[in-house]
Amino acid sequence: MKRLTPQQIEGLVRLIGQTREHEFNCAECQRNIGEFAERQIAGLPLEGDLAGVEQHLSVCSECREEFLALEKILRAS
Amino acid sequence: MVLRLGSESWESPRFPGRADFPLTSRHRLDNISDVVETEVNWPGALRATENSEAVTALRRILLDGLRIALRERTDVNEAQLEDFAQEALLRILERLDQFAGRSRFTTWAHSIAVNTAFTELRRKRWQDVSLDVLAAEGQQLSEPAVLPDDALGADEERTRLVGVLRKAVAEKLSAKQRTAIVCTLQEMPIDQIVALLGSNRNSAYKLLHDARRALKEYLTAEGISPEVIRTAFAP
Numbered sequence: 001m002k003r004l005t006p007q008q009i010e011g012l013v014r015l016i017g018q019t020r021e022h023e024f025n026c027a028e029c030q031r032n033i034g035e036f037a038e039r040q041i042a043g044l045p046l047e048g049d050l051a052g053v054e055q056h057l058s059v060c061s062e063c064r065e066e067f068l069a070l071e072k073i074l075r076a077s
Numbered sequence: 078m079v080l081r082l083g084s085e086s087w088e089s090p091r092f093p094g095r096a097d098f099p100l101t102s103r104h105r106l107d108n109i110s111d112v113v114e115t116e117v118n119w120p121g122a123l124r125a126t127e128n129s130e131a132v133t134a135l136r137r138i139l140l141d142g143l144r145i146a147l148r149e150r151t152d153v154n155e156a157q158l159e160d161f162a163q164e165a166l167l168r169i170l171e172r173l174d175q176f177a178g179r180s181r182f183t184t185w186a187h188s189i190a191v192n193t194a195f196t197e198l199r200r201k202r203w204q205d206v207s208l209d210v211l212a213a214e215g216q217q218l219s220e221p222a223v224l225p226d227d228a229l230g231a232d233e234e235r236t237r238l239v240g241v242l243r244k245a246v247a248e249k250l251s252a253k254q255r256t257a258i259v260c261t262l263q264e265m266p267i268d269q270i271v272a273l274l275g276s277n278r279n280s281a282y283k284l285l286h287d288a289r290r291a292l293k294e295y296l297t298a299e300g301i302s303p304e305v306i307r308t309a310f311a312p
Contacts, residue, residue: 001214001223001259008262009228009239010310015261016296017306019289025282026267034180034188059289060282062195062266069146069191074184076145 015059024049024056029063037070119182120173136166138183139190146191153198161197165190196268203269208256211273215255219247234309238301245295254288261285 024032029052036053039046046054057064122131140162147153169186176185217223224243229235246255253274260270271281293303 001217001220003223003225004228004262006229009224009242012258012262013238013242013306014310016289016293017303017310019286019293021290023286025279025286027279030188030192031175031177032179034184037188038180038184060267061264062199062268066188066191066195069195070184070188073142073145073187073191077142 018055018058020055023059024052026056026060026063029053029056029060033063033067033070037067037074041071041074117182119186120176123170123173132166132170135169135183135186136162139165139169139186142187143190143194147194150198158194161194162190164197165193168193199266199268200272203265206265206269206273208273211259212252212256214259215252215257218250218255218259219243238296238309241296241299241301242292245292249291249295250288254284254291257281257285258288 028049032049032053036046036050039050057067117131119131119135122128123135125131140158143158143161143165147158165186169189172189176182221243224239224246226236226239228239246258250258257270257274260273267278267281267285270285271278274281274284276284296306297303
């Protein structure tokens, strides 16, 4: 394996720092992502389960990518 | 767009920015000027025996959404978008009972379409990666050649951090967890990790979560708390 780049190491350390004892998994994030996106766009508070979505998006690049795509759709509509 | 379902007409949903309105209220088209926005009773329309117009309308909405979501991707053509929309439509019809009404129906449907499309695109990108190679790399992850003390520069704190991280990887992670961390370092999507490890997305996420927790615990015990990390690696 090649020597890790500073970016890779920093990314991993950041990920470790953002880790919580209890986190939403991707399925739980997916279940709530629609409501999260709508409230985010509307500038409404993110309470309850939606805080879990926000944390999941900080550690899961795939769900974050899908959220950004969904947000793009909603903003364009 | 106007949907005609039997003898009644319905207007398809719009997204004017409010997110907290009733989701399943049905409004006749002739009363539409009286309401701020309308929402078709999509689940009802899609479950109806005569659902072909609702299915066609939803498919078109999904396709339009995917065109927006993927317009910057030069590796996606119209035929693929059509396939993604069709696949998403089938999934939505299978999962109608899972729609809980916490968002607009079309928002929920778009989220499934986006997930369908991105999952497939990621699968294609990573389909030739070998698990054996990644597992071997995982075993090397705690070697000084891969994670050298000066990887983040000569700063004393950073040097110590890298050393602690290397020890944490060596002492706290299983072989499978190391492989999963290697996948993460290479920005491999979790769906591909799932395919490689022969598990499901939730199990793969748990594998990674447990690995991150183990590393965090070790770092914290060594005095490298999340606050220290935030300060050291502020974007």
